[in-house]
Amino acid sequence: MLCQDCQQKPASVHFTQIVNDEAATLHLCPACARARGLKTTTPATEAPLSDFLSEMGAPIFTSATSANVACPTCGCTFRQFRKTGRLGCAHCYTTFEKEMGALLRKIHGSNEHVGISEVAPLGLLDEREARLHELRRQLRQAVGQEEYERAAELRDAIQNLEESREAVEARAEDEE
């Protein structure tokens, strides 16, 4: 099958999205998929650590900037991490977010956490925001697993929640 966009290269990325309750699948070559801003999921590798070490030697990680940037919290550099395979602190994940995103995808086949969230004790998000956050996460997962019925339900739930938020905000404005 040829790429739908360029009609030249073979399509190796098959992306399904839901438009007006209908699933539409795009068949694209990797370059056109990137051009559309689609991320592809790579399958989990057999030997994560060795792959992951070789990945760390790849050009993306040896660029002068990321290798020399130190985590502001613990002072760890990416070079140190490459040596030990262990991060210095939680903030390293943010400091090296781009690299870690690529690495986690390589190790796990995904870099989007879909499990239990540490939102409850945060205090930063109100309950509805936390709920929205969780629903969006579930939606991404449902789409990824091509569970369209569930995705449609989740989308409606998100819409309802967003509308109720807007209503609350509008009322608050009226009261002012």
Place this chain on the structure above:
Amino acid sequence: MRIPENDLLGPVGGGLAWISGDGPHSDIILSTRIRLARNLERFPFRETITGEQQERVIEEIVDAHGATVGNGSGRQFLRLADLPETDLTLLLERHLVSREMLKFKEASALLIGEGGRLALLINEEDHLRVQSLTPGLQLEASWDQARQVDEGLRGRVRFAFHHRFGFLTSCPTNTGTGLRASVLIHLPGLVLTREIHKVLQGLAQIGLTFRGLYGEGSDVIGNYFQLSNQTTLGKNEDELVESLSRIARQVIEYEENARAVLVRDALDEIEDKVWRAYGMLTCARSMSFDEMMNLLSAVRLGVSMKLLPDIGVSRLNHLLLWTQVAHLEKRAERQLDKREREIERAALIREILDRDEDGENAA
């Protein structure tokens, strides 16, 4: 058999509820384990943490867990630095500490509850590893126990969490859910019918890894394989648990099919093999651990296939445990050299196998 009493470094009941042999599929699956990796948000990971901070990590986790379960819950707290070498090995043989933790024992601590079914490993590679161990195949129950501990703690301490990557861990192979589920499974049928490599290859393809009896980097002995999920990110906890549960049942089915093939095509040979193994175990005067593991595997197979008298899975599990080096030394109350260990081991095997279920000697 003389056993020190009533603490987890001692008796059969101490820290060993998981080995009771009363869970589902206990003849094939020895135990199920769920492990959750967590780090406290306020402290750096082990690479850069100070000794003083590690003390505070211990304090916060012990306090938070205490507030969750109440202090009268019969939990036991141990600092690894206070324990003699034999006790540390004993804990390792009981799967209550990891090799990793022994390497960093100076700052490590252990909190045990539920008769050893629950262990909180503190200052391991991550600040906290919640370990839930259950007998037989009980992934859901095991996960339930770990989840409850995690939920209790999350109301009281803040774990390092990233909005996109999930729970953050020292090594990125654990990031996300931080959940590793594993089952310790006995597969002599698949080994004897030479189907095992096919099965293991298939498991690797669907994202499962297998290891030996003592986890990462250990050899497969006695036909025990530890199966676990390889990735921790991109699937939620229930999916990871359900997926391993489904696959474990499938592997049990493969093993049962292999045993049916053995009965059909090689009954005489198998009967001879398991009875010989039983004979060696009950008569030998000196026994290495590896030899015992092989013989014990055959006897376990024989009992499970009803070719041997029903010795009871619990007795086989205890045999597996008490014949390890630190356990033998604990029982002898002194260090033993290799020769002494082999003689002690053979004597203990005879004693345990020669006993009726109610603990009386048959002879």
